[in-house]
Amino acid sequence: xxxxxxxxxxxxxxxxxxxxxxxxIETLNNKKINVKEHYQKGVLLINxxxxxxxxCKSELPHLNRIYEKYKNKxxxxxxxxxxxxxxxxxxxxxxxxxxxxxxxxIDPNFEIFNKFNGQVLPYNLLIDSNGEIVYxxxxxxxxxxxxxxxxxxxxxxx
Amino acid sequence: MKRLKILIIILLPISFVNGQVSYxxxxxxxxxxxxxxxxxxxxxxxxxxxxxxxxxxxPYNITIGGRLLYDNPPEVGLTYKGLKRxxxxxxxxxxxxxxxxxxxxxxxxLALNLFESRGLGFDSWMDGINLNYRKxxxxxxAIAGVLEYKDSIEIKRNxxxxxxGGNFEIDPIDNFKIGLTxxxxxxxxxxxxxxxxxxxxxxxxxxxxxxxxxxxxxxxAYKSMSNFNDNNKSYGYxxxxxxxxxxxxxxxxxxxxxxxxxxxxxxxxxxxxxxTRFLPFQNAPIVLKEHSYTLLTRAIHEVDFNDxxxxxxxxxxxxxxxxxxxxxxxxxxxxxNYLFDQNSFSFSRLEFINVLPSLSKKYSPYYExxxxxxxxxxxxxIVKVAAALRSKILSDxxxxxxxxxxxxxxxFPFQLKHVFSDPYSAEFDYQYESVKDNFNAEQxxxxxxxxxxxxxxxxxxxxxxxxxxxxxxxxVSGKRYWSAIELGYRLNQxxxxxxxxxxxxxxxxxxxxxxxxILPFEGLRISILGII
Numbered sequence: 001x002x003x004x005x006x007x008x009x010x011x012x013x014x015x016x017x018x019x020x021x022x023x024x025i026e027t028l029n030n031k032k033i034n035v036k037e038h039y040q041k042g043v044l045l046i047n048x049x050x051x052x053x054x055x056c057k058s059e060l061p062h063l064n065r066i067y068e069k070y071k072n073k074x075x076x077x078x079x080x081x082x083x084x085x086x087x088x089x090x091x092x093x094x095x096x097x098x099x100x101x102x103x104x105x106i107d108p109n110f111e112i113f114n115k116f117n118g119q120v121l122p123y124n125l126l127i128d129s130n131g132e133i134v135y136x137x138x139x140x141x142x143x144x145x146x147x148x149x150x151x152x153x154x155x156x157x158x
Numbered sequence: 159m160k161r162l163k164i165l166i167i168i169l170l171p172i173s174f175v176n177g178q179v180s181y182x183x184x185x186x187x188x189x190x191x192x193x194x195x196x197x198x199x200x201x202x203x204x205x206x207x208x209x210x211x212x213x214x215x216x217p218y219n220i221t222i223g224g225r226l227l228y229d230n231p232p233e234v235g236l237t238y239k240g241l242k243r244x245x246x247x248x249x250x251x252x253x254x255x256x257x258x259x260x261x262x263x264x265x266x267x268l269a270l271n272l273f274e275s276r277g278l279g280f281d282s283w284m285d286g287i288n289l290n291y292r293k294x295x296x297x298x299x300a301i302a303g304v305l306e307y308k309d310s311i312e313i314k315r316n317x318x319x320x321x322x323g324g325n326f327e328i329d330p331i332d333n334f335k336i337g338l339t340x341x342x343x344x345x346x347x348x349x350x351x352x353x354x355x356x357x358x359x360x361x362x363x364x365x366x367x368x369x370x371x372x373x374x375x376x377x378x379a380y381k382s383m384s385n386f387n388d389n390n391k392s393y394g395y396x397x398x399x400x401x402x403x404x405x406x407x408x409x410x411x412x413x414x415x416x417x418x419x420x421x422x423x424x425x426x427x428x429x430x431x432x433x434t435r436f437l438p439f440q441n442a443p444i445v446l447k448e449h450s451y452t453l454l455t456r457a458i459h460e461v462d463f464n465d466x467x468x469x470x471x472x473x474x475x476x477x478x479x480x481x482x483x484x485x486x487x488x489x490x491x492x493x494x495n496y497l498f499d500q501n502s503f504s505f506s507r508l509e510f511i512n513v514l515p516s517l518s519k520k521y522s523p524y525y526e527x528x529x530x531x532x533x534x535x536x537x538x539x540i541v542k543v544a545a546a547l548r549s550k551i552l553s554d555x556x557x558x559x560x561x562x563x564x565x566x567x568x569x570f571p572f573q574l575k576h577v578f579s580d581p582y583s584a585e586f587d588y589q590y591e592s593v594k595d596n597f598n599a600e601q602x603x604x605x606x607x608x609x610x611x612x613x614x615x616x617x618x619x620x621x622x623x624x625x626x627x628x629x630x631x632x633x634v635s636g637k638r639y640w641s642a643i644e645l646g647y648r649l650n651q652x653x654x655x656x657x658x659x660x661x662x663x664x665x666x667x668x669x670x671x672x673x674x675x676i677l678p679f680e681g682l683r684i685s686i687l688g689i690i
Contacts (some may be wrong), residue, residue, distance in 0.1 A: 052450055088266075097408055098389060099407060
């Protein structure tokens with residue numbers, strides 16, 4: 001156990017923040033997305049959400065609005081749904097009804113969520129044009145969307 | 159461990175020079191000190207959980223990671239102290255290989271769905287090798303390894319599985335995919351007085367069509383099991399299918415289940431040590447709605463994956479920018495009913511249904527109707543009103559249905575959210591439930607009332623009050639009133655904490671911007687989450 005901790009600390013001490021350069025995702029519409037193509041345009045937000053998560057559902061309309069506002073300025077969003085096989089069949093219907101404009105992928109065995117050490121939903125990762133995660137945010141309460149928008153604008157203006 | 163060290167020693171200097179090493183760590187600490195009570199039994203209960211997930215991203219698309227776990231004891235599940243997970247993986251454009259602990263899902267999980275739910279104390283991650291190869295129009299996956307399954311509730315279930323399997327999926331034409339899965343497993347059931355050894359073959363087929371507005375999925379798995387000890391054999395299968403039509407502002411999904419992996423009479427059905435049942439590495443869709451209202455997350459229907467038929471329809475409709483409507487209806491039942499012969503003390507099957515669930519009491523039916531309307535009154539105020547009707551009947555097959563357990567309830571949740579002045583907002587919840595339960599001692603009708611108030615003072619601080627009372631004099635907790643206060647605080651984007659104190663009846667609760675399922679508890683709880 002001690003060996004594991006020592007090796008881990010050693011690695012962390014020479015490390016930089018997590019980057020997402022090689023991540024490839026398949027969307028609900030069977031389109032394959034390379035996240036690199038999205039963050040290289042400017043700024044990318046990866047939003048993990050689930051249909052049973054009330055705060056996630058409250059946040060989605062705000063993300064949709066932010067996406068529409070900045071999508072022509074180099075901003076992208078990829079939504080990654082975390083419904084398990086228990087309820088993943090309904091995700092398409094939910095997404096269609098909400099008129100969500102940004103691409104949505106499903107991650108029913110939490111493979112991508114685990115990759116980013118996600119623990120609770122909603123979980124947001126803001127990625128700069130170098131592919132580095134510059135902002136992580138868990139949970140949603142009213143007002144969070146304003147803070148997030150400020151971060152996006154700041155990154156877009158860099 | 160030695161091999162891991164060697165690999166790191168080789169990779170470290172290269173990475174250091176190039177500055178290509180990155181990392182991610184999350185730490186989730188949960189502590190509770192208080193009481194848990196069941197009827198007249200009340201006992202002190204302390205839990206302490208600390209979960210650290212860490213990943214190091216090395217050059218050449220190699221990741222190493224692990225989980226340090228200190229569950230001593232956890233709120234749910236078994237005590238564990240040490241390195242719970244460790245892995246090394248390569249993730250390239252087309253090839254993915256992972257050695258160590260992994261989860262995996264084939265199709266919709268009828269043959270294989272390895273996952274973890276800490277809230278349920280369930281963990282079916284394997285230890286071994288997982289390989290995936292993907293090209294433009296096909297993919298192949300193979301797994302080999304072991305699963306040591308320990309049930310946190312049924313402590314007799316201590317089972318070791320060796321699992322080998324693979325999945326091949328191909329898109330022969332646009333928007334159409336066909337997949338084949340094969341799983342072979344040998345298992346050792348550590349039972350008293352004798353161990354039982356079994357082997358299982360689980361082939362599975364899945365098809366899917368995804369057009370712009372239309373999607374269809376079909377999943378079939380066949381299970382054959384034989385016992386090494388006495389060469390007894392058992393066969394069963396499961397079908398899951400879903401179809402949906404979606405257009406802008408509207409979506410409808412119909413799904414269907416026919417799970418008959420192990421049809422048994424009531425005697426055998428209640429034997430939790432039987433080796434023939436649905437196995438822990440299989441986890442199929444439940445075909446029921448997953449709710450977010452607290453009262454609707456309690457007393458849910460327990461799906462029997464060995465013997466259940468069911469249908470569900472879900473509609474989402476957004477008629478205008480300010481209104482959202484959701485409707486869900488589900489029905490489930492067993493396949494057959496049985497007659498008990500008091501002379502031979504055995505059951506014989508009377509009738510059998512093959513395709514659609516039945517509402518007849520003899521098939522232990524369950525149904526639910528749910529509707530919800532969300533209306534934005536203006537830019538600052540949102541109202542949500544819902545109604546649910548539920549009925550569950552557990553057929554008493556020992557006395558030919560004369561002593562059925564019948565439970566029905568009507569639930570009305572109401573929610574009002576208002577932003578007063580940026581950044582102060584508040585959310586008020588009221589949920590009412592009227593219950594009829596013919597097994598509830600001398601009081602067959604009662605009601606539950608839940609009040610919640612979430613005050614978001616700014617995006618960093620929020621306070622939640624919950625108060626609940628029940629007119630049920632025979633609640634299993636022995637209580638009639640519950641109240642709790644919770645304070646959530648976000649120190650920065652990487653660190654948040656919550657402290658709560660009071661009596662909780664349990665269920666899914668949402669506070670501090672996240673939702674989680676909690677168990678009945680009375681006392682102090684602390685949770686701290688950090689992610690970097």
